[in-house]
Amino acid sequence: MTEEPIIRIKNAYKSFGRVEAVYDVSFDVQVGEVLVIIGPSGGGKSTLLRCINRLEVIDKGDIIVDGVSVANPKNINQVRAEIGIVFQLFNLFPHLTALENITLAQRVVRNRKPKEAEEIAHQQLKKVGIGEKWDSYPSQLSGGQKQRVAIARALAMDPKIMLFDEPTSALDPEMIKGVLDVMLDLAEEGMTMVVVSHEMGFVRAAADRIAFLDFGRLVELTTPEELFNNPGTERTQEFLSQILQH
């Protein structure tokens, strides 16, 4: 690829007290690429993801998103508006309806007119398959519906990058497919995505590359074929055999 990478992580370190959550991690993500991060619990996946939009500030190294250094940004809010993030526990605003959840940041950050923001919100809700739920409060939605509203909320900001932190791990099994389908569509449309997920179906179908994180270290970063057929390290093998048993 000749293009500049849209995310460039250079020797990033992040520790919480004595815990090294991210340790000397470096990699690039190209425009349109879907990078999946896997690894054991506590491996530092969430922390790394949160460092990309500065929800956590790295101790050392640099992260450059779309040409702007996240470690030392002039205006972090501008950078963040270009990065959509979807959390494991949705983090919808409970005092707002689905529609208002999606229009709020559009109005406040993007300065869109209420009518325009609402149109976009309706479009996004239709796209994630719950167009009729626009008037419901989060407490009236199922887990899967909530997560889809969260995705729509992020997409309405027209982000260049989408980050997903285990978006399906808090969902009942029958809800998972709907959310994954939305993510697959998004990947097909060419969205740049960094996804923490252990849903092997999704990983096989969408991942361009897979990063394996353990103890904060980037153990392996290869294509899915390579990883599943020919894992480079013993640690990767062990972890894969554990999650593939199911």
Next chain:
Amino acid sequence: MRNTTSDSESDDMASRGSQDPLSQPVRVIPWGDVPWWAVIVLIVGFFVSYSMLTNAKYIDALTFILDMPWHKKALGDEALSENGDWSLRPMSDLEPGKYTFYVEFWDEEEQVVGRKGPYNIRIASQASDEIEAEPITQPNPEYLEVDTSRPVFAGSSAVGEEAVLFNDFSKRPLRLLLNLWKSDGLFLTIRVTVISFFSALILGLLFGLMRVADRSPDLREHIFWRLLFGAAVLILAWIFSALPQDLWKLGLIFVVVEGLMALLPAVPYTLSTLYVEVMRGLPMLVIVLYMGFAVTPALRDASGGWIIGEVDLRGIPAAIIGLSIGYGAYLAEIFRGGIESIPKGQMEAARSLGMNYFQAMRYVILPQAIRVILPPLGNNFIALLKDSSLISVIALPELLQRGRLWISRTFRAFEGYNSVAILYLIMTLVLSFLVRVIERRSSID
């Protein structure tokens, strides 16, 4: 069935017996649905009305304490002429206008022995001479607009002391409201409480937000605060003592301050913690006395040479300032608790959508926190209402002070304090009922 835990619920529970809906017993008391507060109102109301009906002094005490603007107002020195008419020398601060009043004559026992009037008088703008009050037995076209057909009770105290007059507001309701708001007694209490509460709200929100601010922020990002604080200390030091030739002292102070700032990484947090801890650690009475007798007189004396002229905040402003900074500390803690009760993920979600800190607070955190905050805010309003009685120590004629004044005149402590207590109770009971309604509302979803 609700499962909130306020004490009213436990009463309901008790009267309905077991919690299990299947084994609910037959209701024995036919009026078991009467709310608990209605019973209190009934019992209290019975005693109150009984004693009031049998003891006319309550009316007198209440009217004095309420200081209703249509009631009494000292006119000035009066003199009874030999034929029973009288004249008076108006007080200099008497507002010009028309007044209608009766004069009552009391004996030693303060029983009404005679009544004259009604009289009409007009006070001109610079009235300083004696004014003849004219009886309106023959209607004078000049005063026809004054309604005197209504029964009016206003009287003078013992003959020769004070003339008291009645203001007729029946045709000017707005004027009445304005006068209510400005009157002493009950309405001074309400006024001080409301104003203090709103300024305490602003203080509380400000310091509450400062208390949830980051405690170990990046020092480079807070260079502005450090410089501001350092400059403020320098200016204060310069104002209060240092002479120009002591410049090296100023330099020393600056170094010390900057050193301290390096140790205190989070200025907003530290400042607000200091404020909250100091104010919560002081009795409200001390704060009020301090404001009334120390700070505001000193400010007045010191401010003589200032550009804006003398700043005199004694009296009611001092009381309001004292109560607001005292209660600001309590409210700051409530705001802090409310904000901290909102999960961290909400702030993160808002920030990751590109909102800045204040937008996230304004649109996401505070609207949610307000539901948690509202009931304790209401309770603090009630507490402030009660604590406003403390300002009687700086001689402000609020509810309690008026009561004590009445008692010192009549030596009837029971009627006086009963009236004071009843007025406070009426307000606090109504308010706590409202708080309970709010509580129920916010715990539904």
